[in-house]
Amino acid sequence: MFDWLEYDNIVKEGYREQEKQLSDFLKKFIAKNAQIRELPLFDRPDQETLDRIAAMEIPAKGRDPLVVGEELVNDVFEHAMLLQHPRFYSFVASAVSPYSLAGSILTDIYNIHAGGWELAPCAGLIEEKLVRWMGRCAGYSGENVGGVFLSGGSMANMSAMVAARDSRLAPEEFSRGMVYFSDQTHSSNEKGLRIIGFRKDQVVKIPTDDEFKIRTDLLEAAIRRDLEAGKKPFAVIGNIGTTNTGSIDPLEQLGAIAKKYGLWFHVDGAFGGSILLSPIYRNLAKGVELSDSLSWDTHKWLMQxxxxxTLIVQDKSHLLNSFTEHPEYLADVNSSEHNDSWDLGPEMSRPHRAIKLWYTLQATGTDLLAELIEYSFFNANQVKKELEKLPDWKIISNPSCGTINFRYEPEGLSDEQLNALTDSISKEIIKSGFAYIVTTTLRGMKTLRMCIINANTTEDDIRQTVALLNDIAVQETEKLRRAQTVE
Ligand SMILES: Cc1ncc(COP(=O)(O)O)c(C=O)c1O
Incomplete structure (x- = not known):
C-alpha cells in the first residue's frame, strides 16, 4: 500500500538535501569555470568508470541521493568535452553567459509548462516579445511577425520546411515538390526534409563559388530545368554562416529568385544569425529581410x-496553419487572445527557453553582445595573420563569422599525403590537451577548421595555438618524409 506520509517525508527530506547539495554543485562549477583556461579540454572517462556505469542496474529501492549526485558530477559531468574552453575551436561553441545559466536553472526549478499562454502569461509575453525583437533585428516588419523557441537549429529548419511545404504545395503536389540550397548547407536541412517525407531526389544541392557561397546562376538554372520537367519548386534555403566556413549566401539575390518563382525563402541563421546584432557586420546579411523564415540559435553565438x-517568420499564420491542433482536453486553456506556442511549432510540453535569453539580454545589453560578435571576426583574422607569418600554411577559406579553414602544404607531398598530414596535425593538437581543432573537408580537401566565437579566447591563445600547430605540422611532416624514405 502506498504510504503517503512516508512518501511526503521522503520528498521533504529530498528538497532539504538538495538545497545544500545543489548549492555545493554550483559553487564547485563556478570555481572550475574560473580555472577553465588551465584545464585540459577533455578529461576522458577511463575504462573503469565506463565499466562501473555499464554494470549499474536501476534499483528497486532508491539509493542515497547525495551519493548519486556526487557520482553524476564526478563520473559524468567531469568527463565531458569542455566546449566552453577558450581554446575549444571546433563545432560552433561559445562560452556560456552566467545569466543564461541563471535563467536556465530558474526555468528548471519552476518547471513551468511553456506550451500555452494561459499556463504562464508573463513568460509567454517574454517569448512573444523576443521573437518579435529578433524579427526586427532581421528587418521583418508588420503585425504578423511571429515564431517560436525550439530546441535547436535542426528543429527550427525542419519546422520552417513544414510551413514552406504547406504554404506552397497542395497535398497532391508533395511528391513533386523541390527544394534548393547550397552544397555547404547544414545537414539538418536535408535531414528535416527527409523526416517530413521528401525524397533525396527532391533536394537539389547547388554548387558554391570560391567563397563557399551559393552560385545563384546555377540555382536559377536548376529551378528552370525542374519547372520544365513538371516538378514543383517550392523552397530555397540561404545561409548566414555555413557550418564549414561561416559563409553568408547572397541573400538579396536569393530573395529576388524566390520572389520570381514564388518559392518560400528560408534562411538558416542558426550559426550566423547573431551578426544581426552588430552594426558593423549586419550588412553582410542584407537580404535576410526578404526571407519568409529565419532560424537563429542563441545557444551558438549568444552564450546560451x-x-x-528560435524560428522567426514574417507571417505567423503559416506556422499556425501547419501546427495548430485543438484537442478537447486543451479547450479550456487555449488562449483566445494570444497564440499558444503549441500551435506555432511541433512541440507541446517544453521548457521556457526564452527566459534565459531574456535574462542575458536584460543583464548584458545588446552593445556588449554586439562587441562579442565583432571580437569573433577579429579573432579569426588574427589566426589568418599568424598563419601568414609562417611558411607552407595555406588559407583555404578566408575568415567569415569567426571561422577559418587552412592547412599545411609543404612541397612534394601528394594530395593523399596532405590529407593524412592534416588529419595527424588535428589528432596531435587534440592529444596535447592545449587546443581542440578537428578537420573538415572542402572540395575533397581535408582542412583544419577553427571557429573562434568564445568571448574568453585571447590573442595570446591564438598566437600559442598557431605556434603549436606549426611545431606539430613540422614534426608530422618529418615523420611522413622519414616513412617515405624507408619505403
Ligand atoms: C548552420 C547550422 N544550421 C543548423 C545547425 C543545427 O543546429 P542544432 O545542432 O542546434 O540542431 C547547425 C549546427 O551546428 C549549424 O551550424
Missing part, C-alpha cells in the same frame, strides 16, 4: 546554454 533556438 543548450538548448535555445
Amino acid at each position: 546554454t543548450y538548448s535555445c533556438s
Whole structure:
C-alpha cells in the first residue's frame, strides 16, 4: 500500500538535501569555470568508470541521493568535452553567459509548462516579445511577425520546411515538390526534409563559388530545368554562416529568385544569425529581410546554454496553419487572445527557453553582445595573420563569422599525403590537451577548421595555438618524409 506520509517525508527530506547539495554543485562549477583556461579540454572517462556505469542496474529501492549526485558530477559531468574552453575551436561553441545559466536553472526549478499562454502569461509575453525583437533585428516588419523557441537549429529548419511545404504545395503536389540550397548547407536541412517525407531526389544541392557561397546562376538554372520537367519548386534555403566556413549566401539575390518563382525563402541563421546584432557586420546579411523564415540559435553565438533556438517568420499564420491542433482536453486553456506556442511549432510540453535569453539580454545589453560578435571576426583574422607569418600554411577559406579553414602544404607531398598530414596535425593538437581543432573537408580537401566565437579566447591563445600547430605540422611532416624514405 502506498504510504503517503512516508512518501511526503521522503520528498521533504529530498528538497532539504538538495538545497545544500545543489548549492555545493554550483559553487564547485563556478570555481572550475574560473580555472577553465588551465584545464585540459577533455578529461576522458577511463575504462573503469565506463565499466562501473555499464554494470549499474536501476534499483528497486532508491539509493542515497547525495551519493548519486556526487557520482553524476564526478563520473559524468567531469568527463565531458569542455566546449566552453577558450581554446575549444571546433563545432560552433561559445562560452556560456552566467545569466543564461541563471535563467536556465530558474526555468528548471519552476518547471513551468511553456506550451500555452494561459499556463504562464508573463513568460509567454517574454517569448512573444523576443521573437518579435529578433524579427526586427532581421528587418521583418508588420503585425504578423511571429515564431517560436525550439530546441535547436535542426528543429527550427525542419519546422520552417513544414510551413514552406504547406504554404506552397497542395497535398497532391508533395511528391513533386523541390527544394534548393547550397552544397555547404547544414545537414539538418536535408535531414528535416527527409523526416517530413521528401525524397533525396527532391533536394537539389547547388554548387558554391570560391567563397563557399551559393552560385545563384546555377540555382536559377536548376529551378528552370525542374519547372520544365513538371516538378514543383517550392523552397530555397540561404545561409548566414555555413557550418564549414561561416559563409553568408547572397541573400538579396536569393530573395529576388524566390520572389520570381514564388518559392518560400528560408534562411538558416542558426550559426550566423547573431551578426544581426552588430552594426558593423549586419550588412553582410542584407537580404535576410526578404526571407519568409529565419532560424537563429542563441545557444551558438549568444552564450546560451543548450538548448535555445528560435524560428522567426514574417507571417505567423503559416506556422499556425501547419501546427495548430485543438484537442478537447486543451479547450479550456487555449488562449483566445494570444497564440499558444503549441500551435506555432511541433512541440507541446517544453521548457521556457526564452527566459534565459531574456535574462542575458536584460543583464548584458545588446552593445556588449554586439562587441562579442565583432571580437569573433577579429579573432579569426588574427589566426589568418599568424598563419601568414609562417611558411607552407595555406588559407583555404578566408575568415567569415569567426571561422577559418587552412592547412599545411609543404612541397612534394601528394594530395593523399596532405590529407593524412592534416588529419595527424588535428589528432596531435587534440592529444596535447592545449587546443581542440578537428578537420573538415572542402572540395575533397581535408582542412583544419577553427571557429573562434568564445568571448574568453585571447590573442595570446591564438598566437600559442598557431605556434603549436606549426611545431606539430613540422614534426608530422618529418615523420611522413622519414616513412617515405624507408619505403
Ligand atoms: C548552420 C547550422 N544550421 C543548423 C545547425 C543545427 O543546429 P542544432 O545542432 O542546434 O540542431 C547547425 C549546427 O551546428 C549549424 O551550424
